[in-house]
Amino acid sequence: MRLSQFPLITSKEIPADAEIPSHQLMLRSGMIRRVAAGIYTWSPLGLRVLQKVAGIVREEMNRAGALEVSMPSVQPAELWQESGRWEQMGPEMLRMQDRHGRDFCYGPTHEEVVTHFMRSELKSYRQLPLNLYQIQTKFRDETRPRFGVMRAREFLMKDAYSFDADAQSLAQSYAQMRAAYQAIFARIGVDYRIVAADSGNIGGSASEEFHVLADTGEDLLAISEGGDFAANVEAAPCTGPLPQRPAPTQQREEVATPGVVSIAQVCERLGCAPEQTLKTMVLEVHGGQGEDADAAASRRLVAVALRGDHTLNLIKASRMLGGDVALAEAETVHAATGAWPGAVGPVGLEIPLWVDRDASVLADFVCGANREDAHLRGVNWGRDVAEPQVADLRDIGAGEPAPDGGRVQLKRGIEVGHIFQLGQKYSAALQLGVPDDSGQTLTPHMGCYGIGVSRIVGAVIEQCHDADGILWPESIAPFALIIVALNPKNDPEVGAAIEALYTELREAGIEVLLDDRDLRPGHRFADADLIGVPHRIVAGARGHGSGTLEYKRRGEAEARDIAWSADAVRECLAG
């Protein structure tokens, strides 16, 4: 490719609305252009990288025995009503109507469609196991798209769905996909971790996430130092040993605390440590465990209590309470407890209360009094309040013991892959059945496996960049090599030699970009660094005289001279 015929529009200036390095560099290098919030056009340069990533994903999926299909991005409401998710999904799903007024959505995921497809394709248990995948544009109407392609509304995703005869076979399919994902991320060449995850509203049991480690990641990961345990903080259980609860030593006492609503204020006013306080929060729970509409539509209030210095984990709470959980509005809290948020406490509370493990071993603690402007101190479980129902409700913290005995380290990650064992949730809801070896109907066990292809592009840049621009791993670089041709027009002989070199390398199958633009060298070096081509050759009259080219690896400080020949260049590329 000749740069004089390739639209490379780069910018020195950092776009005002880009916050993180990958977003800034993708805009500065012209890989993407914003069309609307969370919606982007990929330029020829950007698309080359995106397709490199997609190509690696496709090869490894094929190698793992999955079969590529293409399903529609526009999907009819009926399928989503069958699975119950038409109502469940909420505004994240982009809905529309056709000219007849029929409901459709732009597919955020494809469990329903693939199951529909299998209803007509699966005739016998002998076809199992089967794994189908596609690489396709998804749309999820995120509340807050940000960071360019990292959290876009429209994005490219590889989604795969496996079908097995039983749970044991599903576990094997899952393990195969897990291995394929490891191969994919190893080939791309990023530093990643596999962590235990919550399965969210997709449903199902076992689920793990693949995270690219980066400080700008939106997820917090709990990784055991020197151990095997790794989990998204959302799903990391607190299992550390609890101390014996001390015996009460104080009398219960009410203290006036006008205007005090936060733990910090309580501590300041009463001169106590946050570890000695109990914070009580009221949650509104929507939906229930049951399948019936009444349970799904129900709302109930539940209180949870944590030690003052701990953070509530809404995922844990919602898993334990069986429904969608959110902090209740202030008015709701007041109506239910007689206190505004900040003064709620367990004593005399009339709604069900769950207490975090660590809060359950407190003694002589400080808590809200369920009255305005008042707190209690010297409160004790068993004496002033009933013995608590205990649960694990908080985020794990750095330095705490991990379940495997190691010490928890917190790291930030970008979720680029998620694999689930779904079980029979969708196959049962959408009535997918095949005859088994005795002629009975078998409901297949499903797994689903997603990779955020476009997100990987951003995530790799987060890990691979310097002050001058991107440092692509060779696996997904838009070009392997850039030749900066200096002054080819001044000396026809040099110009011809550069042309010959370019042609020979190109015909050898190397993705080479010839910078033949009539710009000053500095400008072109800066562009080469910005777009991150891994190998750079400078060819000009100076070296041509002595039969040398200048070679430089992106990211290395020093350039070196090599012989003016395609073979010498190929040697540099090889290692």
Next chain:
RNA sequence: CGGGGUGUAGCGCAGCCUGGUAGCGCAACUGCUUUGGGAGCAGUGGGUCGGCGGUUCGAAUCCGUCCACCCCGACCA
């Protein structure tokens, strides 16, 4: 959805408070010079000042309203 902020040339911004000919830098285009780390000089083109409405002799500027985008939070593959 709550809070904050911003909309002026392709990009980055000034002008607005105190109403009166729409500016600067970069980019683009033309010419000449220049050619090893984002060149110099000269010239050219490009604007519904986010939209609509109001006040006024006159609105980028004041008022109202709507929209878009960004940040923080809540929420979420």
